[in-house]
Amino acid sequence: MSKLRTSALAPGSVQSEIRAMSLLADEVGGINMAQGICDTEVPLVVREAAKAAIDEGHNIYTRQDGILRLRKAIAGDWQRRNAITLDPEREVMVTSGATGAFYSAALALLDAGDEAILFEPLYGYHAGTLRSMSVTPVIVPLVYGSWALDIDVVRAAITPKTRLIVINTPSNPAGKVFTRTELEALAELAIEHDLFVFSDEIYEHFVYPGHEHISMATLPGMRARTITLSGFSKTFSVTGWRVGSVVADAKWTPSIGYFHDLTYVCAPAPFQHGCAAGLEQLPPSFYTDMARDHEVKRAKTLAALTDAGLTPHTPDGAYYILADATPLNGTTSAEKARDLLRRTGVASVAGSAFFRKGGGENLLRFCFAKRDGDLDEACARLRRLKDS
Ligand SMILES: Cc1ncc(COP(=O)(O)O)c(C=O)c1O
CATH class of the missing domain: 3.40.640.10 (Type I PLP-dependent aspartate aminotransferase-like (Major domain))
Structure with a gap:
Protein backbone atom coordinates (compact mmCIF):
# COMPACT_ATOMS: atom_id res chain seq x y z
CA MET A 1 0.00 0.00 0.00
CA SER A 2 1.31 3.45 -0.85
CA LYS A 3 2.47 5.52 2.11
CA LEU A 4 0.82 8.54 0.47
CA ARG A 5 -2.64 7.88 1.84
CA THR A 6 -5.18 9.30 4.23
CA SER A 7 -5.31 7.99 7.78
CA ALA A 8 -7.47 5.04 8.76
CA LEU A 9 -9.77 7.48 10.57
CA ALA A 10 -10.18 9.95 7.71
CA PRO A 11 -13.54 9.52 6.00
CA GLY A 12 -13.75 8.73 2.28
CA SER A 13 -15.91 11.77 1.57
CA VAL A 14 -15.52 14.93 3.60
CA GLN A 15 -18.28 17.09 2.13
CA SER A 16 -20.93 17.52 4.79
CA GLU A 17 -24.54 17.59 3.62
CA ILE A 18 -25.00 20.94 5.38
CA ARG A 19 -22.11 22.52 3.46
CA ALA A 20 -23.30 20.89 0.21
CA MET A 21 -26.76 22.45 0.61
CA SER A 22 -25.27 25.85 1.47
CA LEU A 23 -23.20 25.73 -1.73
CA LEU A 24 -26.20 24.67 -3.83
CA ALA A 25 -28.29 27.46 -2.27
CA ASP A 26 -25.64 30.02 -3.30
CA GLU A 27 -25.57 28.61 -6.84
CA VAL A 28 -29.30 29.06 -7.36
CA GLY A 29 -29.55 32.35 -5.39
CA GLY A 30 -31.65 30.57 -2.77
CA ILE A 31 -32.28 31.39 0.86
CA ASN A 32 -30.11 29.35 3.16
CA MET A 33 -32.08 27.79 5.99
CA ALA A 34 -29.59 24.95 6.03
CA GLN A 35 -26.61 26.13 8.01
CA GLY A 36 -26.94 27.46 11.56
CA ILE A 37 -25.08 30.54 10.38
CA CYS A 38 -27.10 32.82 12.60
CA ASP A 39 -26.82 36.02 10.57
CA THR A 40 -28.75 38.16 13.02
CA GLU A 41 -27.09 41.35 14.30
CA VAL A 42 -24.07 41.34 16.62
CA PRO A 43 -24.78 43.49 19.74
CA LEU A 44 -23.12 46.90 19.40
CA VAL A 45 -21.17 46.68 22.67
CA VAL A 46 -19.67 43.36 21.57
CA ARG A 47 -18.62 44.72 18.16
CA GLU A 48 -17.23 47.96 19.55
CA ALA A 49 -15.22 46.20 22.25
CA ALA A 50 -13.63 43.82 19.73
CA LYS A 51 -12.67 46.73 17.45
CA ALA A 52 -11.28 48.69 20.38
CA ALA A 53 -9.30 45.64 21.52
CA ILE A 54 -7.56 45.48 18.11
CA ASP A 55 -6.76 49.19 18.25
CA GLU A 56 -5.50 48.86 21.82
CA GLY A 57 -3.07 46.11 20.83
CA HIS A 58 -4.79 42.97 22.08
CA ASN A 59 -3.56 41.08 19.04
CA LEU A 282 -25.62 43.52 28.33
CA PRO A 283 -28.61 43.56 30.69
CA PRO A 284 -30.72 40.45 31.41
CA SER A 285 -33.35 41.89 29.04
CA PHE A 286 -30.92 41.35 26.12
CA TYR A 287 -31.22 37.60 26.59
CA THR A 288 -34.97 37.54 27.19
CA ASP A 289 -35.57 39.82 24.18
CA MET A 290 -33.43 37.52 22.04
CA ALA A 291 -35.45 34.48 23.11
CA ARG A 292 -38.68 36.40 22.42
CA ASP A 293 -37.47 37.49 18.95
CA HIS A 294 -36.66 33.90 18.13
CA GLU A 295 -40.02 32.78 19.43
CA VAL A 296 -41.61 35.07 16.82
CA LYS A 297 -39.32 33.67 14.12
CA ARG A 298 -40.22 30.16 15.26
CA ALA A 299 -43.95 30.91 14.99
CA LYS A 300 -43.55 32.38 11.48
CA THR A 301 -41.55 29.39 10.29
CA LEU A 302 -43.90 26.84 11.86
CA ALA A 303 -46.87 28.52 10.15
CA ALA A 304 -45.16 28.63 6.74
CA LEU A 305 -44.08 24.98 6.96
CA THR A 306 -47.60 23.95 7.97
CA ASP A 307 -49.09 25.89 5.04
CA ALA A 308 -46.57 24.25 2.71
CA GLY A 309 -47.68 20.79 3.88
CA LEU A 310 -44.31 20.14 5.52
CA THR A 311 -45.71 19.30 8.96
CA PRO A 312 -43.24 20.65 11.54
CA HIS A 313 -42.21 19.34 14.96
CA THR A 314 -42.36 22.33 17.33
CA PRO A 315 -38.97 22.85 19.00
CA ASP A 316 -38.85 23.78 22.71
CA GLY A 317 -35.48 25.49 22.34
CA ALA A 318 -32.57 26.29 19.95
CA TYR A 319 -33.47 27.60 16.48
CA TYR A 320 -34.08 24.68 14.20
CA ILE A 321 -37.23 22.94 13.08
CA LEU A 322 -37.48 19.36 11.90
CA ALA A 323 -40.32 19.04 9.40
CA ASP A 324 -41.98 16.15 7.60
CA ALA A 325 -40.87 15.89 3.98
CA THR A 326 -43.68 13.65 2.65
CA PRO A 327 -44.94 16.06 -0.08
CA LEU A 328 -41.49 16.28 -1.71
CA ASN A 329 -40.14 14.18 -4.55
CA GLY A 330 -37.34 11.73 -3.91
CA THR A 331 -36.70 8.64 -1.88
CA THR A 332 -34.03 10.01 0.43
CA SER A 333 -34.07 13.20 2.50
CA ALA A 334 -31.07 14.46 0.49
CA GLU A 335 -33.15 14.14 -2.70
CA LYS A 336 -36.13 15.77 -0.99
CA ALA A 337 -33.99 18.70 0.18
CA ARG A 338 -32.82 19.22 -3.40
CA ASP A 339 -36.40 19.01 -4.69
CA LEU A 340 -37.44 21.71 -2.20
CA LEU A 341 -34.51 23.92 -3.20
CA ARG A 342 -35.33 23.52 -6.90
CA ARG A 343 -39.03 24.28 -6.40
CA THR A 344 -38.86 27.10 -3.84
CA GLY A 345 -35.26 28.34 -3.62
CA VAL A 346 -35.14 27.43 0.09
CA ALA A 347 -32.22 25.32 1.29
CA SER A 348 -32.72 22.93 4.20
CA VAL A 349 -30.69 20.03 5.55
CA ALA A 350 -31.55 16.40 4.89
CA GLY A 351 -32.77 14.72 8.07
CA SER A 352 -30.42 11.80 7.43
CA ALA A 353 -27.56 14.04 8.61
CA PHE A 354 -28.85 13.65 12.18
CA PHE A 355 -29.60 9.93 12.32
CA ARG A 356 -27.85 6.62 11.85
CA LYS A 357 -27.98 5.13 8.36
CA GLY A 358 -31.58 4.75 7.20
CA GLY A 359 -33.01 7.23 9.75
CA GLY A 360 -34.36 10.73 9.18
CA GLU A 361 -35.09 10.10 5.50
CA ASN A 362 -38.47 11.80 5.72
CA LEU A 363 -37.29 14.85 7.65
CA LEU A 364 -35.73 18.18 6.74
CA ARG A 365 -34.14 20.66 9.13
CA PHE A 366 -34.77 24.39 8.81
CA CYS A 367 -32.77 27.03 10.67
CA PHE A 368 -34.85 30.09 11.56
CA ALA A 369 -32.07 32.27 13.06
CA LYS A 370 -32.35 34.60 10.06
CA ARG A 371 -32.83 38.32 9.66
CA ASP A 372 -36.55 39.13 9.45
CA GLY A 373 -36.49 40.17 5.77
CA ASP A 374 -34.80 36.91 4.72
CA LEU A 375 -37.04 34.82 6.94
CA ASP A 376 -40.20 36.47 5.54
CA GLU A 377 -38.99 35.82 2.01
CA ALA A 378 -38.16 32.19 2.88
CA CYS A 379 -41.62 31.71 4.39
CA ALA A 380 -43.31 33.22 1.30
CA ARG A 381 -41.30 30.88 -0.92
CA LEU A 382 -42.12 27.85 1.22
CA ARG A 383 -45.84 28.64 0.91
CA ARG A 384 -45.47 28.49 -2.89
CA LEU A 385 -44.49 24.83 -2.67
CA LYS A 386 -48.12 23.78 -3.04
CA ASP A 387 -48.40 25.64 -6.39
CA SER A 388 -45.13 24.35 -7.82
C1 LIG B 1 -25.00 21.64 19.37
C2 LIG B 1 -23.92 22.53 18.87
N1 LIG B 1 -22.77 22.60 19.53
C3 LIG B 1 -21.77 23.38 19.11
C4 LIG B 1 -21.90 24.14 17.96
C5 LIG B 1 -20.74 24.97 17.50
O1 LIG B 1 -20.44 25.94 18.42
P1 LIG B 1 -19.15 26.87 18.27
O2 LIG B 1 -19.40 27.81 17.13
O3 LIG B 1 -19.04 27.56 19.58
O4 LIG B 1 -18.01 25.97 18.00
C6 LIG B 1 -23.09 24.10 17.24
C7 LIG B 1 -23.23 24.88 15.99
O5 LIG B 1 -24.07 24.66 15.17
C8 LIG B 1 -24.12 23.27 17.71
O6 LIG B 1 -25.27 23.18 17.05
Whole structure:
Protein backbone atom coordinates (compact mmCIF):
# COMPACT_ATOMS: atom_id res chain seq x y z
CA MET A 1 0.00 0.00 0.00
CA SER A 2 1.31 3.45 -0.85
CA LYS A 3 2.47 5.52 2.11
CA LEU A 4 0.82 8.54 0.47
CA ARG A 5 -2.64 7.88 1.84
CA THR A 6 -5.18 9.30 4.23
CA SER A 7 -5.31 7.99 7.78
CA ALA A 8 -7.47 5.04 8.76
CA LEU A 9 -9.77 7.48 10.57
CA ALA A 10 -10.18 9.95 7.71
CA PRO A 11 -13.54 9.52 6.00
CA GLY A 12 -13.75 8.73 2.28
CA SER A 13 -15.91 11.77 1.57
CA VAL A 14 -15.52 14.93 3.60
CA GLN A 15 -18.28 17.09 2.13
CA SER A 16 -20.93 17.52 4.79
CA GLU A 17 -24.54 17.59 3.62
CA ILE A 18 -25.00 20.94 5.38
CA ARG A 19 -22.11 22.52 3.46
CA ALA A 20 -23.30 20.89 0.21
CA MET A 21 -26.76 22.45 0.61
CA SER A 22 -25.27 25.85 1.47
CA LEU A 23 -23.20 25.73 -1.73
CA LEU A 24 -26.20 24.67 -3.83
CA ALA A 25 -28.29 27.46 -2.27
CA ASP A 26 -25.64 30.02 -3.30
CA GLU A 27 -25.57 28.61 -6.84
CA VAL A 28 -29.30 29.06 -7.36
CA GLY A 29 -29.55 32.35 -5.39
CA GLY A 30 -31.65 30.57 -2.77
CA ILE A 31 -32.28 31.39 0.86
CA ASN A 32 -30.11 29.35 3.16
CA MET A 33 -32.08 27.79 5.99
CA ALA A 34 -29.59 24.95 6.03
CA GLN A 35 -26.61 26.13 8.01
CA GLY A 36 -26.94 27.46 11.56
CA ILE A 37 -25.08 30.54 10.38
CA CYS A 38 -27.10 32.82 12.60
CA ASP A 39 -26.82 36.02 10.57
CA THR A 40 -28.75 38.16 13.02
CA GLU A 41 -27.09 41.35 14.30
CA VAL A 42 -24.07 41.34 16.62
CA PRO A 43 -24.78 43.49 19.74
CA LEU A 44 -23.12 46.90 19.40
CA VAL A 45 -21.17 46.68 22.67
CA VAL A 46 -19.67 43.36 21.57
CA ARG A 47 -18.62 44.72 18.16
CA GLU A 48 -17.23 47.96 19.55
CA ALA A 49 -15.22 46.20 22.25
CA ALA A 50 -13.63 43.82 19.73
CA LYS A 51 -12.67 46.73 17.45
CA ALA A 52 -11.28 48.69 20.38
CA ALA A 53 -9.30 45.64 21.52
CA ILE A 54 -7.56 45.48 18.11
CA ASP A 55 -6.76 49.19 18.25
CA GLU A 56 -5.50 48.86 21.82
CA GLY A 57 -3.07 46.11 20.83
CA HIS A 58 -4.79 42.97 22.08
CA ASN A 59 -3.56 41.08 19.04
CA ILE A 60 -1.16 38.56 20.51
CA TYR A 61 -1.58 35.11 22.03
CA THR A 62 -3.51 34.98 25.25
CA ARG A 63 -3.18 32.27 27.85
CA GLN A 64 -4.44 29.02 26.33
CA ASP A 65 -7.46 29.20 28.62
CA GLY A 66 -8.23 32.80 27.74
CA ILE A 67 -8.06 36.27 29.26
CA LEU A 68 -8.88 36.62 32.96
CA ARG A 69 -11.46 39.29 32.15
CA LEU A 70 -13.57 36.82 30.18
CA ARG A 71 -13.05 33.93 32.60
CA LYS A 72 -14.24 36.24 35.39
CA ALA A 73 -17.25 37.34 33.33
CA ILE A 74 -18.21 33.69 32.70
CA ALA A 75 -17.86 32.93 36.42
CA GLY A 76 -20.07 35.95 37.18
CA ASP A 77 -22.67 34.68 34.74
CA TRP A 78 -22.70 31.27 36.46
CA GLN A 79 -23.05 32.94 39.85
CA ARG A 80 -26.07 34.92 38.66
CA ARG A 81 -27.83 32.18 36.74
CA ASN A 82 -26.83 28.97 38.51
CA ALA A 83 -25.89 30.24 41.99
CA ILE A 84 -22.58 28.40 41.59
CA THR A 85 -19.31 30.07 42.59
CA LEU A 86 -16.55 29.16 40.13
CA ASP A 87 -12.83 29.82 40.47
CA PRO A 88 -12.01 31.70 37.25
CA GLU A 89 -8.37 30.59 37.49
CA ARG A 90 -9.05 26.87 37.69
CA GLU A 91 -12.63 26.02 36.76
CA VAL A 92 -13.32 28.22 33.73
CA MET A 93 -11.62 28.08 30.34
CA VAL A 94 -12.09 30.18 27.23
CA THR A 95 -11.87 27.94 24.17
CA SER A 96 -11.93 28.06 20.42
CA GLY A 97 -15.71 27.78 20.31
CA ALA A 98 -17.79 25.02 21.85
CA THR A 99 -16.27 22.88 19.10
CA GLY A 100 -12.74 23.41 20.42
CA ALA A 101 -14.06 22.83 23.93
CA PHE A 102 -15.56 19.47 22.99
CA TYR A 103 -12.50 18.38 21.02
CA SER A 104 -10.04 19.31 23.76
CA ALA A 105 -12.16 17.75 26.50
CA ALA A 106 -12.56 14.50 24.56
CA LEU A 107 -8.79 14.31 23.90
CA ALA A 108 -8.08 15.02 27.55
CA LEU A 109 -10.56 12.66 29.19
CA LEU A 110 -11.20 9.69 26.89
CA ASP A 111 -9.15 6.83 25.49
CA ALA A 112 -9.37 4.93 22.21
CA GLY A 113 -11.83 2.07 22.66
CA ASP A 114 -14.01 3.89 25.19
CA GLU A 115 -17.73 4.16 24.50
CA ALA A 116 -19.79 7.35 24.71
CA ILE A 117 -23.58 7.56 24.77
CA LEU A 118 -25.13 10.09 22.40
CA PHE A 119 -28.78 10.83 21.72
CA GLU A 120 -30.48 10.68 18.34
CA PRO A 121 -31.32 12.95 16.54
CA LEU A 122 -27.63 13.77 16.79
CA TYR A 123 -25.40 16.78 16.38
CA GLY A 124 -22.94 15.27 13.91
CA TYR A 125 -19.82 16.99 15.24
CA HIS A 126 -20.15 15.17 18.56
CA ALA A 127 -20.14 11.74 16.94
CA GLY A 128 -17.52 12.73 14.36
CA THR A 129 -15.16 14.16 16.97
CA LEU A 130 -15.39 11.05 19.13
CA ARG A 131 -14.83 8.76 16.14
CA SER A 132 -11.79 10.83 15.14
CA MET A 133 -10.14 9.68 18.38
CA SER A 134 -11.35 6.06 18.13
CA VAL A 135 -13.97 6.52 20.83
CA THR A 136 -17.14 4.62 19.88
CA PRO A 137 -20.41 6.60 19.83
CA VAL A 138 -23.23 4.42 21.16
CA ILE A 139 -26.33 6.05 19.81
CA VAL A 140 -29.52 5.99 21.86
CA PRO A 141 -32.70 7.11 20.08
CA LEU A 142 -35.00 9.60 21.75
CA VAL A 143 -38.72 8.76 21.45
CA TYR A 144 -39.53 9.74 17.88
CA GLY A 145 -41.49 12.98 17.59
CA SER A 146 -41.71 13.92 21.28
CA TRP A 147 -37.94 13.44 21.62
CA ALA A 148 -38.50 12.27 25.19
CA LEU A 149 -35.79 10.31 26.95
CA ASP A 150 -36.40 6.64 27.69
CA ILE A 151 -34.04 6.03 30.57
CA ASP A 152 -34.35 2.24 30.25
CA VAL A 153 -32.94 2.42 26.73
CA VAL A 154 -30.03 4.49 28.05
CA ARG A 155 -29.42 2.01 30.87
CA ALA A 156 -29.42 -0.88 28.40
CA ALA A 157 -26.78 0.88 26.28
CA ILE A 158 -24.25 1.14 29.12
CA THR A 159 -21.40 -1.39 29.01
CA PRO A 160 -18.18 -1.70 31.03
CA LYS A 161 -16.52 0.41 28.30
CA THR A 162 -18.92 3.34 28.69
CA ARG A 163 -17.17 6.44 30.08
CA LEU A 164 -19.29 9.33 28.88
CA ILE A 165 -22.83 10.55 28.27
CA VAL A 166 -23.13 13.49 25.87
CA ILE A 167 -26.13 15.74 26.18
CA ASN A 168 -27.04 18.81 24.21
CA THR A 169 -29.70 20.99 25.78
CA PRO A 170 -31.42 22.79 24.11
CA SER A 171 -30.57 20.47 21.25
CA ASN A 172 -29.66 20.73 17.62
CA PRO A 173 -31.55 19.60 15.55
CA ALA A 174 -34.65 18.59 17.57
CA GLY A 175 -34.87 21.66 19.82
CA LYS A 176 -35.21 19.33 22.78
CA VAL A 177 -34.86 20.94 26.20
CA PHE A 178 -34.03 18.22 28.72
CA THR A 179 -36.43 18.33 31.68
CA ARG A 180 -35.25 18.24 35.27
CA THR A 181 -36.67 14.72 35.61
CA GLU A 182 -34.70 13.55 32.57
CA LEU A 183 -31.50 15.19 33.78
CA GLU A 184 -31.94 13.66 37.24
CA ALA A 185 -32.40 10.21 35.74
CA LEU A 186 -29.26 10.66 33.62
CA ALA A 187 -27.36 12.01 36.62
CA GLU A 188 -28.30 8.95 38.64
CA LEU A 189 -26.98 6.67 35.88
CA ALA A 190 -23.82 8.73 35.51
CA ILE A 191 -23.12 8.51 39.25
CA GLU A 192 -24.00 4.78 39.44
CA HIS A 193 -21.67 3.92 36.54
CA ASP A 194 -19.05 6.58 37.30
CA LEU A 195 -19.40 8.36 33.95
CA PHE A 196 -18.45 11.79 32.69
CA VAL A 197 -21.18 13.97 31.20
CA PHE A 198 -20.35 16.44 28.45
CA SER A 199 -23.16 18.96 28.44
CA ASP A 200 -23.24 21.11 25.30
CA GLU A 201 -25.28 24.17 26.26
CA ILE A 202 -24.49 26.45 23.33
CA TYR A 203 -28.23 27.23 22.86
CA GLU A 204 -28.81 27.94 26.58
CA HIS A 205 -30.44 31.31 25.89
CA PHE A 206 -32.80 30.02 23.20
CA VAL A 207 -35.60 28.50 25.28
CA TYR A 208 -39.30 29.03 24.57
CA PRO A 209 -42.21 29.50 27.00
CA GLY A 210 -43.10 26.48 29.08
CA HIS A 211 -39.51 25.23 29.18
CA GLU A 212 -36.51 25.92 31.36
CA HIS A 213 -32.81 25.53 30.69
CA ILE A 214 -31.13 23.53 33.44
CA SER A 215 -27.37 22.98 33.54
CA MET A 216 -26.46 19.39 34.40
CA ALA A 217 -23.62 20.65 36.62
CA THR A 218 -26.16 22.19 39.02
CA LEU A 219 -27.62 18.79 39.93
CA PRO A 220 -26.43 17.18 43.18
CA GLY A 221 -23.27 15.12 42.72
CA MET A 222 -22.77 16.24 39.12
CA ARG A 223 -20.36 19.15 39.31
CA ALA A 224 -17.19 17.06 39.48
CA ARG A 225 -18.15 14.80 36.55
CA THR A 226 -19.83 17.32 34.23
CA ILE A 227 -17.89 19.20 31.59
CA THR A 228 -20.10 22.10 30.51
CA LEU A 229 -19.42 23.38 27.00
CA SER A 230 -20.86 26.60 25.71
CA GLY A 231 -19.91 29.69 23.80
CA PHE A 232 -20.84 32.99 22.23
CA SER A 233 -21.37 31.95 18.59
CA LYS A 234 -25.13 31.78 18.91
CA THR A 235 -25.86 34.25 21.73
CA PHE A 236 -23.93 37.13 20.16
CA SER A 237 -24.30 35.95 16.52
CA VAL A 238 -20.52 35.59 16.14
CA THR A 239 -20.10 32.08 14.75
CA GLY A 240 -16.95 33.18 12.92
CA TRP A 241 -15.21 34.54 16.00
CA ARG A 242 -14.53 31.17 17.60
CA VAL A 243 -14.99 31.97 21.26
CA GLY A 244 -16.43 29.33 23.56
CA SER A 245 -16.03 28.02 27.07
CA VAL A 246 -15.50 25.04 29.31
CA VAL A 247 -16.64 24.94 32.91
CA ALA A 248 -15.25 21.91 34.72
CA ASP A 249 -13.73 20.70 37.95
CA ALA A 250 -10.15 21.91 38.52
CA LYS A 251 -9.05 18.27 38.33
CA TRP A 252 -9.81 18.21 34.59
CA THR A 253 -9.05 21.70 33.29
CA PRO A 254 -5.22 21.35 33.13
CA SER A 255 -5.49 18.33 30.81
CA ILE A 256 -8.23 19.93 28.73
CA GLY A 257 -6.04 23.04 28.54
CA TYR A 258 -3.04 21.00 27.42
CA PHE A 259 -4.93 19.76 24.36
CA HIS A 260 -6.59 23.11 23.76
CA ASP A 261 -3.12 24.63 23.57
CA LEU A 262 -1.89 21.95 21.17
CA THR A 263 -4.85 22.25 18.81
CA TYR A 264 -5.83 25.94 18.98
CA VAL A 265 -3.21 27.76 21.13
CA CYS A 266 -5.93 30.18 22.25
CA ALA A 267 -9.20 31.74 21.16
CA PRO A 268 -8.78 34.96 19.11
CA ALA A 269 -7.60 37.67 21.52
CA PRO A 270 -9.65 40.72 20.41
CA PHE A 271 -12.81 38.67 20.14
CA GLN A 272 -12.37 37.45 23.69
CA HIS A 273 -12.52 41.12 24.74
CA GLY A 274 -15.65 41.64 22.62
CA CYS A 275 -17.41 38.70 24.27
CA ALA A 276 -16.29 39.80 27.75
CA ALA A 277 -17.78 43.27 27.18
CA GLY A 278 -21.04 41.64 26.08
CA LEU A 279 -21.24 39.48 29.19
CA GLU A 280 -20.30 42.39 31.45
CA GLN A 281 -22.56 45.04 29.97
CA LEU A 282 -25.62 43.52 28.33
CA PRO A 283 -28.61 43.56 30.69
CA PRO A 284 -30.72 40.45 31.41
CA SER A 285 -33.35 41.89 29.04
CA PHE A 286 -30.92 41.35 26.12
CA TYR A 287 -31.22 37.60 26.59
CA THR A 288 -34.97 37.54 27.19
CA ASP A 289 -35.57 39.82 24.18
CA MET A 290 -33.43 37.52 22.04
CA ALA A 291 -35.45 34.48 23.11
CA ARG A 292 -38.68 36.40 22.42
CA ASP A 293 -37.47 37.49 18.95
CA HIS A 294 -36.66 33.90 18.13
CA GLU A 295 -40.02 32.78 19.43
CA VAL A 296 -41.61 35.07 16.82
CA LYS A 297 -39.32 33.67 14.12
CA ARG A 298 -40.22 30.16 15.26
CA ALA A 299 -43.95 30.91 14.99
CA LYS A 300 -43.55 32.38 11.48
CA THR A 301 -41.55 29.39 10.29
CA LEU A 302 -43.90 26.84 11.86
CA ALA A 303 -46.87 28.52 10.15
CA ALA A 304 -45.16 28.63 6.74
CA LEU A 305 -44.08 24.98 6.96
CA THR A 306 -47.60 23.95 7.97
CA ASP A 307 -49.09 25.89 5.04
CA ALA A 308 -46.57 24.25 2.71
CA GLY A 309 -47.68 20.79 3.88
CA LEU A 310 -44.31 20.14 5.52
CA THR A 311 -45.71 19.30 8.96
CA PRO A 312 -43.24 20.65 11.54
CA HIS A 313 -42.21 19.34 14.96
CA THR A 314 -42.36 22.33 17.33
CA PRO A 315 -38.97 22.85 19.00
CA ASP A 316 -38.85 23.78 22.71
CA GLY A 317 -35.48 25.49 22.34
CA ALA A 318 -32.57 26.29 19.95
CA TYR A 319 -33.47 27.60 16.48
CA TYR A 320 -34.08 24.68 14.20
CA ILE A 321 -37.23 22.94 13.08
CA LEU A 322 -37.48 19.36 11.90
CA ALA A 323 -40.32 19.04 9.40
CA ASP A 324 -41.98 16.15 7.60
CA ALA A 325 -40.87 15.89 3.98
CA THR A 326 -43.68 13.65 2.65
CA PRO A 327 -44.94 16.06 -0.08
CA LEU A 328 -41.49 16.28 -1.71
CA ASN A 329 -40.14 14.18 -4.55
CA GLY A 330 -37.34 11.73 -3.91
CA THR A 331 -36.70 8.64 -1.88
CA THR A 332 -34.03 10.01 0.43
CA SER A 333 -34.07 13.20 2.50
CA ALA A 334 -31.07 14.46 0.49
CA GLU A 335 -33.15 14.14 -2.70
CA LYS A 336 -36.13 15.77 -0.99
CA ALA A 337 -33.99 18.70 0.18
CA ARG A 338 -32.82 19.22 -3.40
CA ASP A 339 -36.40 19.01 -4.69
CA LEU A 340 -37.44 21.71 -2.20
CA LEU A 341 -34.51 23.92 -3.20
CA ARG A 342 -35.33 23.52 -6.90
CA ARG A 343 -39.03 24.28 -6.40
CA THR A 344 -38.86 27.10 -3.84
CA GLY A 345 -35.26 28.34 -3.62
CA VAL A 346 -35.14 27.43 0.09
CA ALA A 347 -32.22 25.32 1.29
CA SER A 348 -32.72 22.93 4.20
CA VAL A 349 -30.69 20.03 5.55
CA ALA A 350 -31.55 16.40 4.89
CA GLY A 351 -32.77 14.72 8.07
CA SER A 352 -30.42 11.80 7.43
CA ALA A 353 -27.56 14.04 8.61
CA PHE A 354 -28.85 13.65 12.18
CA PHE A 355 -29.60 9.93 12.32
CA ARG A 356 -27.85 6.62 11.85
CA LYS A 357 -27.98 5.13 8.36
CA GLY A 358 -31.58 4.75 7.20
CA GLY A 359 -33.01 7.23 9.75
CA GLY A 360 -34.36 10.73 9.18
CA GLU A 361 -35.09 10.10 5.50
CA ASN A 362 -38.47 11.80 5.72
CA LEU A 363 -37.29 14.85 7.65
CA LEU A 364 -35.73 18.18 6.74
CA ARG A 365 -34.14 20.66 9.13
CA PHE A 366 -34.77 24.39 8.81
CA CYS A 367 -32.77 27.03 10.67
CA PHE A 368 -34.85 30.09 11.56
CA ALA A 369 -32.07 32.27 13.06
CA LYS A 370 -32.35 34.60 10.06
CA ARG A 371 -32.83 38.32 9.66
CA ASP A 372 -36.55 39.13 9.45
CA GLY A 373 -36.49 40.17 5.77
CA ASP A 374 -34.80 36.91 4.72
CA LEU A 375 -37.04 34.82 6.94
CA ASP A 376 -40.20 36.47 5.54
CA GLU A 377 -38.99 35.82 2.01
CA ALA A 378 -38.16 32.19 2.88
CA CYS A 379 -41.62 31.71 4.39
CA ALA A 380 -43.31 33.22 1.30
CA ARG A 381 -41.30 30.88 -0.92
CA LEU A 382 -42.12 27.85 1.22
CA ARG A 383 -45.84 28.64 0.91
CA ARG A 384 -45.47 28.49 -2.89
CA LEU A 385 -44.49 24.83 -2.67
CA LYS A 386 -48.12 23.78 -3.04
CA ASP A 387 -48.40 25.64 -6.39
CA SER A 388 -45.13 24.35 -7.82
C1 LIG B 1 -25.00 21.64 19.37
C2 LIG B 1 -23.92 22.53 18.87
N1 LIG B 1 -22.77 22.60 19.53
C3 LIG B 1 -21.77 23.38 19.11
C4 LIG B 1 -21.90 24.14 17.96
C5 LIG B 1 -20.74 24.97 17.50
O1 LIG B 1 -20.44 25.94 18.42
P1 LIG B 1 -19.15 26.87 18.27
O2 LIG B 1 -19.40 27.81 17.13
O3 LIG B 1 -19.04 27.56 19.58
O4 LIG B 1 -18.01 25.97 18.00
C6 LIG B 1 -23.09 24.10 17.24
C7 LIG B 1 -23.23 24.88 15.99
O5 LIG B 1 -24.07 24.66 15.17
C8 LIG B 1 -24.12 23.27 17.71
O6 LIG B 1 -25.27 23.18 17.05
